[in-house]
Amino acid sequence: MIPSSREECEALDEASPFARTRELFDLPNGVIYLDGNSLGPLPKVVTSRLSRVVEEEWGQSLITSWNRHGWFDLPRKVGDRIGRLIGSVPGSVVAIDTLSVALYRLLGAALTLRPNRRTILTDTGNFPNDLYIAQGLTRFLGQGHEVRIVEPDAVASAFSPDTAVVMLTEVDYRTGRRHDMADLTARAHAAGALTIWDLAHSAGAFPVDLQGVNADFAVGCAYKYLNGGPGAPAFLYVRPDLQDEVRPPITGWWGHAEPFEFSLDFKPAHGITRMQCGTQPILSLSALDAALDVWDGVDMTALRRESEALQALFIDHAEKLCARHHLRLAGPRDMSMRGSQVSFHVSEAYAVMQALIAEGVIGDFRAPDLIRFGLTPLYTRFSDVWDAAATLANILDERRWDRPEFRIRKPVT
Ligand SMILES: *Cc1c(COP(=O)(O)O)cnc(C)c1O
Numbered sequence: 001m002i003p004s005s006r007e008e009c010e011a012l013d014e015a016s017p018f019a020r021t022r023e024l025f026d027l028p029n030g031v032i033y034l035d036g037n038s039l040g041p042l043p044k045v046v047t048s049r050l051s052r053v054v055e056e057e058w059g060q061s062l063i064t065s066w067n068r069h070g071w072f073d074l075p076r077k078v079g080d081r082i083g084r085l086i087g088s089v090p091g092s093v094v095a096i097d098t099l100s101v102a103l104y105r106l107l108g109a110a111l112t113l114r115p116n117r118r119t120i121l122t123d124t125g126n127f128p129n130d131l132y133i134a135q136g137l138t139r140f141l142g143q144g145h146e147v148r149i150v151e152p153d154a155v156a157s158a159f160s161p162d163t164a165v166v167m168l169t170e171v172d173y174r175t176g177r178r179h180d181m182a183d184l185t186a187r188a189h190a191a192g193a194l195t196i197w198d199l200a201h202s203a204g205a206f207p208v209d210l211q212g213v214n215a216d217f218a219v220g221c222a223y224k225y226l227n228g229g230p231g232a233p234a235f236l237y238v239r240p241d242l243q244d245e246v247r248p249p250i251t252g253w254w255g256h257a258e259p260f261e262f263s264l265d266f267k268p269a270h271g272i273t274r275m276q277c278g279t280q281p282i283l284s285l286s287a288l289d290a291a292l293d294v295w296d297g298v299d300m301t302a303l304r305r306e307s308e309a310l311q312a313l314f315i316d317h318a319e320k321l322c323a324r325h326h327l328r329l330a331g332p333r334d335m336s337m338r339g340s341q342v343s344f345h346v347s348e349a350y351a352v353m354q355a356l357i358a359e360g361v362i363g364d365f366r367a368p369d370l371i372r373f374g375l376t377p378l379y380t381r382f383s384d385v386w387d388a389a390a391t392l393a394n395i396l397d398e399r400r401w402d403r404p405e406f407r408i409r410k411p412v413t
Contacts, residue, residue, distance in 0.1 A: 002309075002316050009313070009382035017302055021378040024294045025227075032384045032391075034363045037201060037341050037374025040227030040291075049290035053283060065282075074285045075233070075254075075276060081292045082226065082235045085300065086199060086218070087209035092240050094272045095285060099200060099221040099234040101250075103133050103167075105275060106217045106236060108249030110165045110194045111137075111145065113242070117164035118145050121193070125152040125172040130198055134167060137249075152177065155184060159191035166193055170208075171201035171339030174366045175331035178339050182213040189214070200224060203235070205340035205376075206307060207300035210237055217242075225340070225376060226295075228288035236275055243271050252277035294378060306377035307340040314342050314375065314385045321393035330370055343372040346396075350413070354406035355395045361388045365413045 003009045013019065026042045027033060033041055057065045066072045079093035086093070096102055107120070120134050131147060138145035150158045155168065166188045171178045181197060188195045197218040202208050204225030210218055218237035222228035238246060251266045253259040254276040258267070268274040315329055330343040346352055346369065353365040363373040371392075375385065395401055 002312050003382060003386070006383060006386050009386045012309075013381040013383055016306065016377075016381070017299070018306060018377045018379070021294055021298065022381070025379045027379060030360050032361045032388050034361065034373035034375065034380065034384075034388060036227070036376035036379070037205070037224050037372075038364055039223055039230060040204075040225060040376070041379065042229070043227055043291045043294045045293050046229065046287050046290045050283065050287055053286040058282075071282050074282065074289065075280050076272065078233070078285055078289050078292065079235055079272065081289070081295075082203065082220075082222065083237070085208070085226075085295060086203050086220070086237070087207065087211050088237055089211060089240060091271055092210075092243070093235050093237045094275055095222065095233045095235050095288060096276060096280065097234055097236075098231070099198070099219050100129060100133055102219045102234045102236040103130060103196070103198065104137055105248055105250055105277075106196050106219060106238075107134060107137055107165065107167065108141075109238075109246040109275075110196060110217060111141070112247045112249075113194060113245065114164035114192075117162050117193070118143070119160065119162045119164060120145060120147045121150070121155065121158055121163050121166040122147060123150055123152045123155050123168060125175075125177065126167070126169050127173050127198065127200065130167065130169060152179065155179070156187055159187060159193060161192070163188070163191055163193040165196055167196040167198070169198035169200060171205070171341075172331065173201060174370055174372070175343055176201075176339045176341045177331040178337050180337075181208075181215065185213045185215050201339050201341070204295070206304045210239075215239065222288050222291075225374075226288070227291045227378075229284065229291065231284065232288045232291075233281065233284055236272075238272055238275060243274070246274070248275050248277075250277050254278055254280070298378070303377050307375055308335045308338075310375040310377060310380060310382065310385050311335065311338065311340070311342055313382060314373065314389060317386060317389040318342075318344065318392055321389055322396055325396040327396075340376065341372060341374045343370045345369050346371055348401055350409065351401040351403075351406040352392075352395060355401040355403075356388075356392060358406070359391055359395065359400075361391050363388075367413070 078095035083093040199220035222232040328345040
């Protein structure tokens, strides 16, 4: 049942299992934050953890911290904590680098597992960055690989005997449209191809079951739904039985079987460790590790239920209030095919979003005409969604977006 008054929203908020997790975040007063799909807010525990890491671990324990405070194991420890949220067994995820670099590593490793095939299959719904990474890698390899880009609904029928890898982002960053990961992974395997799933808009947004769908590889970033902070390390998953088979394209000492033997030849470590490369950013990893505390005890099925209810409310309320402004929902209406965000096509979308931000409702703009809102049950309330839709309607009704300063494009949209 979609709530039909603000009072009903408040009642739902009070009864919500996520009233507890909201308290764990440091959210500014007077702001409705609907951009946790781009940069998650600050979990309070991160502040104290970072000052402890800086003052006590780095400041006092100095280099002994690598052993004494578990710095050396941190990428795998954090990886396992993320692994719980994406349906993987311990020892198959590592927190590392940025998503872009992690993707490069996985794509390079996957291509060497299919040496006689030349096609990387992907789609127009992918984040362009991922296509750039594939294009750069294939150009560097110089072995005639092709990055084949089809429409999202054409992927299922686009496999050929030449497909080495299908590389997809599960949830479209613009529309929120979600691929059927189980079906496409099964089709890829039937065609003899490997899968790389980008979980940037999946991890922490809803339950993911990498093991259950038998995915080969996955990457994701931790600064979105996982709230790890700006530029937080990414994560990388390799299916357990592939881990000792993959040949990582970047071979550094942290991926060596015996890094402190300092031998002259690279010998890959067992397991996921071989995907590591060099010294990891311990401050960022520590912030991410602390940020993951807010997930302790969170039931991902309950999270999904709340996310669907928040989306349904926002879509319903915004469409009713903004009917005369030709607001058009992006992506499918079927909840099983949606991630955890709502985007609308609207004219003057950029200026409309600037006006919303000026009035304390933070979402973002995606070219050419989308206003986009991330709905994150850990801290987004039904009453926030109710109020955000009302603010949007007021801005459109009164043309409050129609000011010169709202048309000035900033470098980051
Ligand atoms: C956010 C996002 C990225 C960003 O990659 P970085 O290396 O962290 O800049 C990549 N892919 C997708 C699908 C994203 O949504």
